[in-house]
Amino acid sequence: MQKHFEAFGKRTANHVPLSPLSFLERTAAVFPARTAVIYEDRRHTWAEVFERVRRVASRLARKGIGPGDTVSILAANTPELFELHFAVPLTGAVLNTINTRLEAETVAYILDHSDARLVIADTAFSNVVKDAFELNGKTLPVVDIADPHGPGGDRIGDETYEDLVAGGDPDFAWRGPEDEWHALALNYTSGTSGRPKGVVYHHRGAYLMSMGTPLAWDLPRHPVYLYTVPMFHCNGWGHAWTMTLMAATIVCIRQVTGKTVFDRIAEHGVTHLGGAPIVLSMLVNTPEEDRTRLTAPVRILTAGAPPPASVLAATKALGFEVMQVYGLTETYGHVVQCLWREEWDELSPEEQAELQSWQGVGFPMTESVDVIDRETGVPVPWDGSTQGEIVIRGNTVMKGYYKNPEATEEAFSGGHFRSGDAAVRHPNGYVQIRDRLKDVIISGGENISSVEVEGVLHRHPDVMLAAVVALPDEKWGEVPCAFVELKEGSQETEDGLIAFCKQQMAGFKRPKKIVFTELPKTATGKIQKYVLRQEARAFANQTS
Structure with a gap:
């Protein structure tokens, strides 16, 4: 009878809250000597990354940072920002990575709205942080990231990130969340209409995103991943955690240019990278003298505005294998993929590129993706012409908007997340964006x-x-x-x-x-x- 099946309670032996923090402990134990991170002349193994993360987490805890606190970061894609994706949540705190191109007024708003208790900032952005403090009329504690490969900038904190590492406890207790629904990260939308909204991620969603990405992307163990996606954007599409799961070598890059990307591919044997369609355009338009010939295919995930078919075709001609994905800040990044189909193999390059520009079908961890009529809520026919709105359900949908219950209710009306993107659905079930509804x-x-x-x-x-x-x-x-x-x-x-x-x-x-x-x-x-x-x-x- 059913009651006998329901008689069991959850135990520590058979129920552990899901969290991507667990990936680092496993990878450091299984592959301690493998190179984890490369940045200019710096190299760290997975064992070293694990120790540095624990040291930083212990110092943050000593500063009073704990469960529910927000730690805001302004940093380029350097090893410090990668490590903070583990060190901050290891204390129970919430990681708030801020877009480094924002002006002081918006940064001030985010620091205030997020209830930040500590700021960790690359000295390149010190002036923005100081101006934000002045606008808010209050100063927060600051830890400086002094990157010798960056453009410099004033020290405004009492200590540096490396001071945290040097003074931290290498045996700091590694613990995950008590509840996988606890907040892990707080990411602010671009704020193209009004103030940006704070999107709250939970540990469960980040864990499942990291598990689903390798399946969708056919990601092998030990890829060499060039981190061209800003880690402040959807936590770098969650790839900080995904690449840790796969025991990758992560190549950090501070300034993305076509020449730099080609140089890093040649130097480190890069196998994978990600980026918006503008990155594809940048690669296609890199002068011949600044390119290095690819000796093996390099796989790219691209997301953002739908890439033109012509750009996809030109990128493929250079030796890149591109997969179009789709998602939003509210969905932890990519949750829909243009999964390649065998019947497309015999099509012309132009036809293949056109199909590649479709957004496609849900990732393995995505419960459902549909296109509905905005007025009736009924799914549109699969005819490739009737437009509706993309809606999404799944564990990689945000908890909600921080301190904004009205916007949260609106986004979740109808029992799914409403994307605001206008799309059609083709007879094979693939979704294709026609526009942002406002566009x-x-x-x-x-x-x-x-x-x-x-x-x-x-x-x-x-x-x-x-x-x-x-x-x-x-x-x-x-x-x-x-x-x-x-x-x-x-x-x-x-x-x-x-x-x-x-x-x-x-x-x-x-x-x-x-x-x-x-x-x-x-x-x-x-x-x-x-x-x-x-x-x-x-x-x-x-x-x-």
Whole structure:
């Protein structure tokens, strides 16, 4: 009878809270001498990383940092930031990694809203931290990361990160959370509309994300991973924990350029890396003299705005194997993948690239991904044309927004997380994003996908990057306006590019205005469309 099956209680022998912290202890025990981290002239084995993490955690605990406290970090992708992904939560505290490109006002807001008790900051960002303190009218304790390979900056703390290491206890008790639902990290959204929201991650979600990623990516044991994804962004897609699980060698990189990426691949035998589509574009457009020939395929996860098929094809031609993934800060990063299908092997490179640009199906740890009608909540037909909103359920969805119950309830309305992304579902079940819902251009009653228009612009040989937003128009309500970065030396004109579009798409979809400019980007390489929308509105006001 059922009662006999339910008679057992949870015991320490058969129920352990899931946490990615456990990966480090195992890897350090099984592969102590393997190289864990490489950064410029620094090398650390897994045994050394384990000891450094315990030393730092012990010093943080001695400073009074404990369960529920927030520790804020402003740092580049250096070994210190990697170690803090374990050291901070090891004390029971919550890790808050802050976007290093943010201005002092937003940093001040995050420090205040997150209830930060301690700041650990690379000296390159000391001025931003000082200005944030001044704006808040209060100063927090600071630990400096003094990176000799960085641009320098003032010391503003009482001690350095290496002081924590030197004075810490190498035998500090290793303990996980009492409850896997406890907060692990606090990540703030980009804040493109209003103040950024604080997204709370739990230990269970980070553990399952780390378990699901190797299955989805066919990640082998001991990959050599180039950390081009900023670790402040969704905790670097959780790869700090995933690569620890897989006993990888993590190559840290402070400044991402095409030449640096190619150099590190050649120097360290990099096998895997991740990045937004702008990273792919950067690799494709790296001058020939700055490239090194790949002696083996390098696998890339790319996520962000849907990458143009032309960029995917060009990246593949260089020897990179790219998999498109999709996710949000609220889902710990990637939870949907464009899983390759055998029947695609015989297609042309152009057709393959087009399919690769789809977002795809859920990761193994994702409970469900669907596309629903926003009004009725009913799933849209799998016809590749009916648009709806992507919704997600699973253990890698955030706990909620910190100190924002109203936004949390709105995000979870209907029993799933509402992404805000407009998409279709193809007959094979694969999801394809058409737009952010706020980026759909409605012109004369017709919906225009900015992603579709951008894809056409990227086919032009002189276009390096393109972004399309709505331009207010008296007659049509809105029309497409394109902002374009041309390749160096190009003499292409607005009329010429519009003529090119005329050959590729319906008249109502064509950009009515093209602006040649450097596109504003976030630190993760995403194009800041809200800035472009403001510029488009300014253009409209000037001509009205």
